Amino acid sequence: MSKLKKAFLITAIFSSVVSYTKAENISTLLTQYQSESDLSKYTKQESLGHVIVFTREDLDTMQAYTLKDVLKVLPMFNYGPNKFGVISLSNAGESIRISTFYRLYINDHEISSIHTYSPFLTYDEYPLDNIDHIEVYFALGAISVSSEPSELIIKMYTKKPERENDSYIKAQLDSQKSYLGSIFSAKSINEKVSYLFTASTQRIHYHHVYVRGQQISRDQLRYHTFLQLNYNGARIDSAFSWVKRGSLSGFSSDGQPEEGLLRSITGYISYTNWFLSDKSLKFTLSYDRQYRKVYETNRATDGGIYYPLLKGTGVITKLDENNYMDKFAFALDKTFKNKQNELLIGTFWRYYNRDLDKLKVSYNGLPEQEEKDNPLLKRRLIKYFRIFSFYLENKYNFTPDNLLTLGARLDDFKFHHLNEKRRLNARVGYISRVNENFTLKGFISQTYILPSMFEIEASANGKLDDMEVLSYSAEGIYQKDKNKLGLFVGRYEIENPLTYDPTKGGLVNNDDSLSETSLMFRWIHNFDFMNKLKFYTWYSFSDKGKYYSPRSGASLLLLNNFKSWSIYNELIYKSSFDAYGIHLDDSWNYTVGISKQFKDGWRVSLKAENLFNNSFKVIYKPPLSSPIVNSAYDRRFKITLQKVF
DSSP: OOHHHHHHHHHHHHHHHHGGGOBOOHHHHTTTTTOSOHHHHHHOOGGGOEEEEEOHHHHHHHTOOBHHHHHTTOTTEEEEEOTTSOEEEEETTSOOOOOOSEEEEETTEEOSOTTTOOSHHHHTTOBOTTEEEEEEEEOTTOOSSSSSOOSEEEEEEEOOHHHHOEEEEEEEEETTSOEEEEEEEEEESSSSEEEEEEEEEEEEOOOOEEETTEEEOOOEEEEEEEEEEEETTEEEEEEEEEEEEEOTTTTBTTSOOSEEEEEEEEEEEEEEEEESTTOOEEEEEEEEEEEEEEEEEOOGGGTOBOOGGGTTSOOEEEEEEEEEEEEEEEEEEEEEEOSBEEEEEEEEEEEEEEEEEEEEEEETTOOOEEOTTOHHHHHHOOOEEEEEEEEEEEEEEEETTEEEEEEEEEEEEEETTSOOEEEEEEEEEEEEEOSSSEEEEEEEEEEEEOOOHHHHHTBSSSOOOOEEEEEEEEEEEEEETTEEEEEEEEEEEEESOEEEETTTTEEEEOSSOEEEEEEEEEEEEEEETTEEEEEEEEEEEETTOOOSSOOEEEEEEEEEEETTEEEEEEEEEEOOEEETTEEEOOEEEEEEEEEEEOTTSEEEEEEEESTTSOOOEEEEOOTTSOOEEEESSOOEEEEEEEEEO
């Protein structure tokens, strides 16, 4: 254990025990800092990290019908399709691939993939009918979350049935011949019982992608349902999602499979309740079931299929894989509050199980054979992962305008085939209201990031170490009258970063360290409660100096509401970059929308996305061919009709 970790832990425990006699809730200190919307005041957790909130009013004015509409405007990140056609987040400058550093939640339930950690295979275009607001945390080393350590936490909070008390139907068509249909209902049955229900179907067509004259597809068909039941303060959430998509380049060695599809089916049920008279004891229990099918064919003369689990067994020309995955989880935490102090003590346990149901493979066009019992595969296959954690976090107001947060978390985890390990996360945060207009906020954390089961299976020798991370971040916020200005700087340093080694044919831990620094400026001007302007500009650089996506950019969002009309303007700039010997130009993605609410419950919305047809470009390189360049977003014209009952 490093000296810094020991110091953090000792300080956190000392502060928690000694200062427990005092406190004031941080919400008093941060009244202005938490003014985005009514419901976000109750859910936003400043101790998690630096946060950007999309309120209910923002989502409605933006015509943000799916998660993509929100994440594509995030500063310091790029959001576009990876080589499997899944729209995924990446850090500025990094390649867009399977995302493993980010966690996605609906309320308190994490819905990221069991196998890859990526939230986006099923949820990249998740419909937001059931969502009230979204909070995005830059949260390296966050302590008080019931999941593995991550860089970014995206929390989607559902609508309150007692606030809605209505039902609606919605239909949408666009110029790419895509459609969306959904129903929504949320009502209070009596003082103790309420429900929220949504269901949607969606078909999305994307522009044709051609690789050396051959068309490859990432079109998708989706079904989603969500049901929430609330009884006397307890909450049960259950959800089902079914997504089928073309696999774009998939696992094909030349980037152009003859056939390819990905099917993902997920469902979960979670129970959350708060106990004691002050509701300070929180308990969560959940179960997830996930299914993933991969089907792909590619000729041997084109290099076949690169499948990590069977590398070295021969030229694969057909792959048909079925996986069933389960996640069992519980979390329990207790908050102790006094005049100047708030202490959180908690624990969580999670168990992931993977069942490879089918792995039929054809070599060189020969008849299929079942390979799930192949001894080589069995040595690589990760069948389970489990983690048990104990954490504490203390918030101490040593003056009414100064808050010190100290936290530590001990994780005990094990992957199938690999040794059990223990890791300590430690974090210190400081928030100061310098005066009535100016607030400072900063964090230092020492943590780690685990490889996913998928990454271990794709490693060169069947094992990977976790990556040690030391991060620093600071933010200054100036708020006066109708203006809010913020300046953010963040830096993280990674030991044992993962990299692909072509000579070893898989992922390895690199002996060199990696560091990245990000700067962001934001300005929010509230003309009034319903009209605002948001401006972000950002810049990121790495000590390695190699970039595979834009590393700087800016966005301007103008949200206007006047009587029954809503007008939205969005302009996103992304910088040029060079990768694989190809220069990709600056991009300007402009979106405009207008919406009219009628007295009889009808709402009509028109939206033009990427109006200039100048989205930033995504680039990736298949193992045996030249790089492939693809637009991140299509130009689309949408019309949406909604009727409230």
